[in-house]
Each structure stands twice: as C-alpha cells, then as structure tokens.
Amino acid sequence: MVTRDEALISSLWETHGAALLAYATRVHGAKAEDVVHDVLIKAWREVNDLPPAKMAARAWLFAMIGTPKRGLVPVSFPQRKRTAQLV
Template sequence: MAALWSRKREAAADEALIRSLYEEHGRALLAYATRLTGDRAAAEDVVQETLVRAWRHPDSLVNGKGSVRGWLLTVARNIVTDRYRAKASRPQEVAESPATPPVQRDHAESVVDSVVVLEALDQLSSDHRDVLVEIYFRGRSVTEAAQALGVPPGTVKSRSHYALRALRETFSGQHVALKGVAG
C-alpha cells in the first residue's frame, strides 16, 4: 500500500538524517555539551534533544556545514542554559558550585557570532581551514601542524597568513578568492 510504503520511506529518511548529523557533528556537540554541563550523562541528554530538534526543524539544516553546526551548537547551548536556569530556580538547589560551572546566561550574541565564524570558516579553502584548525584550535606548533598536514613548515607559516587574510576578506564582504595564493 502506497501510504504504508511512504511511511516506511519517511522513517528511513528520519533515521538517515539523525545518523548523518550524529556522524558529522556528534563529537563537537557532545564535547561542547560536556564542557557546559560538566557531566557526560547530562551532556548526552542535551545532544539527544538537540538532534531531535534538528529533525523537527529540517528547514534549519539546508545551508552549509558551518551554519548547520552553528545552529546545532546554538540549540545545545540554549538547552543547557534553559535547564540550568530551571535548576537554579529550584529552592532546594544551592547556587553555583565548582562542579557545575555557571553558564553564561545571556548568550544570544556570542552564539550568533560563533555561527558567523563557522560560516566564514566554511568559505575558506580546505588548505586554509586545516591550517587554522591545527594551529589555532588544536594549539599545535608549526612543526606539529606540518607533520599532521604533510606539508613543509614554511607552507604552514605562509598558509596561516593567507588563511587569516582570506578570513578577513570574507568578513569584509568581498569574497576574494585567495585560494590561488595558498603557498
């Protein structure tokens, strides 16, 4: 029966959507939520809720990888903030303790910024992005980054320069292709 067949297909599509989000963004989401909540079990709940919300709002997932991830991180952060607020307003709960680091409560602005940054990074060439990830986000030295990326140290240095320049071009709204300059 067509309706039944269609429902089965919908179910398969649901599963594929959840799996692909999980495979691509699960690690970032869980690590982020774990840091915000300080608790792996709580963080897993947050990630589950985040993925379910993404499934409920598939129209928010139509753009590039960067903005999808930005959206997911934003949702995760909002969930943590809401739950944290709920907890804080319960009378028997003590306020903030070192075990449960406080969440910045009015976070709308910084989350918007991280979406913008992710989108900008998305527009860089992979050579440029990789070098920023190694050096800036993983805190690697030029030598370590060169080994990880399989390029000479001199290339890592010049690429990190052009990567920051390309980022700047992206922000100034002139999408100048600096890809050819990547040394």
C-alpha cells in the same frame, strides 16, 4: 526503511557528534548526553529550518546546545604544572 530526515540526522551525528558531546560536556557537565540527544531531536523535528551548508548546520547545532547558565560550574580541567620560573 530510513527516511531522508533520519539519514540527515544520522549524518549530523556522524559528522558533528563528537564535537557536540565535548562542548555539551563543558557547558552542561553530566547532562551532556541528554542535551545532545535533545538537540538532535530538535533538528529532526525542525529539519526544514536547518541551514543547508555543512558549517552553518554545525553552528546551528552548537547554538542549540547553548551557553553556561549563571551559577553553573563548568567542568574543570587539570591545570598544567609550570616548568619554567620567572626571574
């Protein structure tokens, strides 16, 4: 039987999972999946602390992923080639 908390976490993953994973990849690189997993476990454990509004919960989840630490090299994306020359 699925509890309310499990249903909530499942809903958070379905709603925000792709964006969380993309952000975590930019911030934490290869550890992104582990970071998102840990954030969802934290949300499950602290379900009463989650903001009730959908976008506030999203902000809470992104805040839990964190920001790049000093010395951490973010994932780099290929640069676009310039097609126009400045005259």
